[in-house]
Amino acid sequence: MALHKNTLFSARFVRGACALIAVAAWAAVMAEPRLSNEISGKQRPVAVKECAQATCVSLSDVCEGMGFSWKWDFSSEKLTCVRKGLKISFVQDMPFCLVNDSLRQMPAGPVRSGGLLYTPARMAADIFSRATGDSVVWREQDSVMVVSARPVAKAGAAKALADTERVTKAGDTTTRAHDHDTAARVKQPQQEIIKTIVIDPGHGGMDPGAIGQSGIEEKNVVLDIGLALRDLFKKKTRLTVFLTRDSDRFIPLVDRTRFANEKKADIFVSIHANSIEGNKKKKDGTRGYKVYFLSQAKNEEDKLVAMRENAVIELEDKTHKYDNLQDILIDMAGNEFLRESQDFSIMVTEKFTSCLRSIPRLHLGIGQANFWVLNGTYMPSVLVEVGFISNSQEEKDLSEPSTQKSIASGIFDAVMSFKKKYEEGQ
Numbered sequence: 001m002a003l004h005k006n007t008l009f010s011a012r013f014v015r016g017a018c019a020l021i022a023v024a025a026w027a028a029v030m031a032e033p034r035l036s037n038e039i040s041g042k043q044r045p046v047a048v049k050e051c052a053q054a055t056c057v058s059l060s061d062v063c064e065g066m067g068f069s070w071k072w073d074f075s076s077e078k079l080t081c082v083r084k085g086l087k088i089s090f091v092q093d094m095p096f097c098l099v100n101d102s103l104r105q106m107p108a109g110p111v112r113s114g115g116l117l118y119t120p121a122r123m124a125a126d127i128f129s130r131a132t133g134d135s136v137v138w139r140e141q142d143s144v145m146v147v148s149a150r151p152v153a154k155a156g157a158a159k160a161l162a163d164t165e166r167v168t169k170a171g172d173t174t175t176r177a178h179d180h181d182t183a184a185r186v187k188q189p190q191q192e193i194i195k196t197i198v199i200d201p202g203h204g205g206m207d208p209g210a211i212g213q214s215g216i217e218e219k220n221v222v223l224d225i226g227l228a229l230r231d232l233f234k235k236k237t238r239l240t241v242f243l244t245r246d247s248d249r250f251i252p253l254v255d256r257t258r259f260a261n262e263k264k265a266d267i268f269v270s271i272h273a274n275s276i277e278g279n280k281k282k283k284d285g286t287r288g289y290k291v292y293f294l295s296q297a298k299n300e301e302d303k304l305v306a307m308r309e310n311a312v313i314e315l316e317d318k319t320h321k322y323d324n325l326q327d328i329l330i331d332m333a334g335n336e337f338l339r340e341s342q343d344f345s346i347m348v349t350e351k352f353t354s355c356l357r358s359i360p361r362l363h364l365g366i367g368q369a370n371f372w373v374l375n376g377t378y379m380p381s382v383l384v385e386v387g388f389i390s391n392s393q394e395e396k397d398l399s400e401p402s403t404q405k406s407i408a409s410g411i412f413d414a415v416m417s418f419k420k421k422y423e424e425g426q
Contacts, residue, residue: 337379
């Protein structure tokens, strides 16, 4: 009998010890940073680290916790997460992510540490919440990423709320949307989409750009055009306008792009002058202007133009990963703003045709190529080659203030046409 009691005691002791161990293990799991998926009922730990005075989480851990499969490409430094037709891509150190074919800007680029790609936890929660439609929240107090189903509002209630809150003002007259008779007589205010313009005069400082037969330097011509364009915007509009440079100084290509993104520009215009190598006959036989948008070049001529403009990186002190990232950024940025940039290119050429009517100019069409200064811009962007500075006549024209103002006027009119089209939904 004593032996039986001892056996029972031992069994109970073992069970109790196992329970305590299990509780301790569960407590340990609950104490560490984790993702709690209330939809699937599963939890998993997530790696975290401090970066830029914020708690950052491993993107691959978040992917797995939300049911995504993921793949890391070492050559392109790209993390791709896939789940049921949804694809989210992140690139190391680049402040963009691609959700299917839509580019999203991030406050900071993901950083790689210990073989994992990290991004601020709150930013990751926002990205995955918007992409999946689920509610994804980072609880800072206990370091938990909580994933839950987003509540769906009743359609009737939502419509009633929208009708109640949608108020239109015109002068001293106020009308509610559900008052159809009154609302029909009041013009709806136009939504302002295009508010900020960034003008980028190419080259500068130790980089003269192309040099004409008589010694005129591209950097000076395009700066004068950029300043004239800025003055037009300030004189005729209330738009906010910035220049990447307003003096003769050198700015790396990546900093020009970063400047436009930081200013939250709605349009980016990079101004350049073209050039061609060869004898005087060849140089004087090549002239005209051309407008480019960012995409893979379709012909050798456009590739050569891009190569010449991209050659400035040889003068840069910092080493940037242009080669590894150029195709990725074209895929990402190009998909988002390709159509808008094409439309803007067309408008620039149309306005040039009228503004430069008094000057014999040849329109060389619209081109596409991999200009690094357009890579990574989070807005419709174009690069304008205003003429061939290697052509002796065009070199002379481009150095004339009247021609520079005509070119600036053409770009200005194109921006205003683009603004009108997209704000009126034409």
